[in-house]
Amino acid sequence: MKNFGLLVLGIILGALAMYFYCCNDGDLAVEEPTKPSGLISSKDxxxxDEAYNIKHRIINDSLFKKSTDGGxxxxxxxxxxxxxxYINxxxxxxxxxxxxxxGLRVYLGSYPQVDGQEGLTTMFFVPTGTENTSKGSMSPIVFGSSEDIPGGDGLNVGGTGNPPGANYPH
Structure with a gap:
């Protein structure tokens, strides 16, 4: 009976120690998320965005004839x-x-012309990856850039800018 009492006391003390070790929010260091490669500042x-202005003007002026709707x-x-x-x-x-x-690749696209109106530019994502091979394959491992996954759905229909031709940041 004496050993059983010591066992219960040990469990209680162990639980308290774990509580203070694991659940004390004030002392736990917050792990910072991993920054992705290619991260740029808002200044960059x-x-x-400003370097794209000349191309946007050429596209907008040639296709939309100085439209009043933002181009x-x-x-x-x-x-x-x-x-x-979408990623899931x-x-x-x-x-x-x-x-x-x-990974994901972003493409620039354009909606087709409808009733004489040029379609607007759009952006869409497609999944990229590598084809699965069996573990017993004798083919050499090929390193290189990831390819678009044939037959993979893309993600389109994002909201447009406000107005559509607004520069960064808006």
Whole structure:
């Protein structure tokens, strides 16, 4: 009976020690998220945006004849929820297609001309990855850039800029 009492006391003391060790929010260091490669500052983004102005003017002026509605799109917007859901969908689909998804590629596109009106520019994501091979494969490992996954769904229909031709930041 004496040993049982010591066992219970040990469990209680161990639980208290674990509580103070694991659950004391004031003393725990917050781990900072890993920064992605290719990260640029808002100043760098502004430089890139301003450098695009001449190309945008040429496209806008030649296709939209000085339109009053803001002209062609310069940006697209997606909610973080839509992007996270898309990544989950694309990873599942890549697996079903026999690929391992390792990234996303962004393409510039344009909607087709309808009733004499030029289609606006759009941006869309497609999944990229490598084809799965069996573990017993004798083929050499090929290193290089990731390829678009054939048959993988893309993500389009982001919100347009406000107004469509607005520069960064808006």
């Amino acid at each position: 983004a502004k430089v890139l 062609d799109n310069r940006s697209s917007w997606w909610s973080t929820e839509d992007i996270q859901n 969908h694309a990873e599942n689909q890549a697996g079903e297609l026999g690929y391992t998804m390792d």
